[in-house]
Amino acid sequence: MIKLTPIGIIHSPFRQATGTPVQPSAAKGVEGAVEVFEEYAAGLKDLAGFERIWLLYWFDRAEVEAPALIVKPYLDNTRRGVFATRAPARPNPIGLSSVHLLRIQRNKLDICDVDILDGTPLLDIKPYVPQFDIFRVARSGWLEGTVTARRLADSRFEKK
Amino acid sequence: MIKLTPIGIIHSPFRQATGTPVQPSAAKGVEGAVEVFEEYAAGLKDLAGFERIWLLYWFDRAEVEAPALIVKPYLDNTRRGVFATRAPARPNPIGLSSVHLLRIQRNKLDICDVDILDGTPLLDIKPYVPQFDIFRVARSGWLEGTVTARRLADSRFEKK
DSSP: OEEEOOOEEEEOSOSSSTTOBSSGGGOTTOEEEEEEOGGGGGGGTTGGGBSEEEEEEEOTTBOOSSOOSEEOOTTOSSOEEGGGSOOSOSSSOEEEEEEEEEEEETTEEEEESOOSOTTEEEEEEEEOOHHHHOOOOSOBGGGTTOOOSOOBOOSTTBOO | OEEEOOOEEEEOSOSSSTTOBSSGGGOTTOEEEEEEOGGGGGGGTTGGGBSEEEEEEEOTTBOOSSOOSEEOOTTOSSOEEGGGSOOSOSSSOEEEEEEEEEEEETTEEEEESOOSOTTEEEEEEEEOOHHHHOOOOSOBGGGTTOOOSOOBOOSTTBOO
């Protein structure tokens, strides 16, 4: 058993899954903030030089008591293996989003392209680094052609 | 307090940090495997269509009892805020690597470009999706110009 401690809180305009953009690519221009708890603020040194950052966070409002291994993801009408999706309801419900970093003031980060619910517990921040994170790929499975035009989430993975 | 349960184990040629490639970009052609525990194998459906996948894993051999918020990362000679680095010793030691998926047989994934220690606990698998994960960035902080020529890790973050 592994234990994590939130290092901050993510703020956004989104109070519930329904209507929240699916992925930062559907959230262009949506502003939010990250409040890093004071005791971790020293770790933000040098981060301002990065244009984008990865946020790792806890999907605290996803249904994870007995997560389904087969899900119908937001962007499809077909049931898929959960590890072939970015759905929030997963065995370890860790979210991953690359957001645009606007500025840092002490322990507060202003961010943009936010697809995360307001009040979400922050687990980690990493710099987005082209040489580490950008790879040319020819195949991206079911997400290549069969996706719906949907860009906003609904309530399908919310806690009952 | 948040609890995680490993969903599998990552296998690689690397038994210790020293000599392990820093990031998949330094590990081109290095083969490894992911063993997903039987009870989670159903979640792998549809994953084979993706050329690359994100592995989220637990840095189980990094020093995290009292993680430093200022670290000297593998690729630099200067002390940096830990959140501006991808160093393993961090408040929530979750690793993130995009690896090449070669094939899936039942609950076993053969992978390539592996920068992960053998025996590392797997936390999550997500598809690598260009429209979600690739962003043009003009600035990537200290990693732009000042990096060393180092491509392999040493023992600096290992448990004492």
